[in-house]
Amino acid sequence: MEIVVFGAGSIGSLLGGLLACVPDHDVTLVGREAHVDAVRQEGLRITGREAFTVRPDATTDGTGLAADLALVTVKAFDTESAARELRTGDFRAVCSLQNGMGNEDVLAGALDCPVLGGTTSYGAVREAPGEVTWNGAGDLVVGPWEPRDCDGVAGEVAEAFRAAEIDAERVDADGIRKRLWEKLAVNAAINPTTALARAENGALAAPPAADLVAPIAREVAATAQAVGVDLGEAETIEAVEAVVDATAENESSMCHDVRRGRRTEIDVINGYVVERAREAGIDVPTNRTLWTLIRAWEAGRGHGESSDDGDGDGDGDDDGDSDGA
Known part of the structure; x- marks a missing residue:
């Protein structure tokens, strides 16, 4: 091929x-x-x-x-x-x-x-x-x-x-949409929290950071259900916890971007959840807070709506993220 x-x-x-x-x-x-x-x-x-x-x-x-x-x-x-x-x-x-x-x-x-x-x-x-x-x-x-x-x-x-x-x-087609929403929950939980804390993924395995996992995952699952994707709360929480455990020593892509002062992908992760939830009339306060905090950090460094890392040749994830994608 x-x-x-x-x-x-x-x-x-x-x-x-x-x-x-x-x-x-x-x-x-x-x-x-x-x-x-x-x-x-x-x-x-x-x-x-x-x-x-x-x-x-x-x-x-x-x-x-x-x-x-x-x-x-x-x-x-x-x-x-x-x-x-x-x-x-x-x-x-x-x-x-x-x-x-x-x-x-x-x-x-x-x-x-x-x-x-x-x-x-x-x-x-x-x-x-x-x-x-x-x-x-x-x-x-x-x-x-x-x-x-x-x-x-x-x-x-x-x-x-x-x-x-x-x-x-x-x-x-239904299966890939469910998998992508599940991955979205993983990234929504791991990426902004580790970026804000400047911590490895394993920080979410124990309090106080672990207390954020369930609320984030529940909000993503509820939003997925509202747009017609069959994603349960319990399975979503379990998926996040499994990735946290498997990648405990890893640094998420967003954490790496923040350490380097680079623009993040927050808008297509927690920001996507916030926008879809708004359209569905659902309240997602934890995701909204994380999205707002990372956006505030970006604004303070002059990161706007266009990429500051070049054009379409992009680096992909030149850092290795929480679940490798």
Whole structure:
């Protein structure tokens, strides 16, 4: 399969590197100049759980590309830019593996091909140009977003990941929406709290931070239910607690962004919950408070509505987030 990874940050580089190990896959990374130059000259070096070097194609220009699949792994605030560049190319399908919600709708509104939603619990940190540390393996789930009946292509994408020994599952349109809302609950609980506390994810396993997990998760579950997604409170709380336990020593992407003074993805995480809850007439005070605090921090540093990290080549998550996506 011909695969373009649009956003060669941490998770994009890791998945692109693993896919490039398959002889039948032809992988191209789209990323920033320093990273692309290093990959072209020395290859992409994977360290951590396994150590190897692969040599995928790499480019800084995301326009005019053609492939069976484009994996979008840029930061959420770069999705519109990514969509504009992808629109100049030719793809059989595009799959978002990004944080937050709303990315799939942006891509579907701009592109004339099936759009898939995806989530993964793989974790990575891009340590230096041309190098990414693989610090966590888990699973990957893909499913149809638009149109809702493109199960066949979603199955082919899952099989392409499985060929790279990535534990991938194909779910239906309802299934991927539920998985993404569950992931949203995980990120809504972990990312802003650890960013504000400057703490590792494990801080949410014990009081006082642990006291925030249930209220955040309940609010996300209630909002999901209001928009027609069957997500229960108990299972949502359990999902958050499981990720906190599994990633206790990790630093979330938002915490990493705040430490570096960079714009966060708060608007597509807690901000998305707040907006959908407002539309449904639901009160989500804990999510609203976290969203407001992070937005206040961003405003104090001059982070506006557009990305201050460049254009559509975006770094993806060049830091490794709470659940690896």
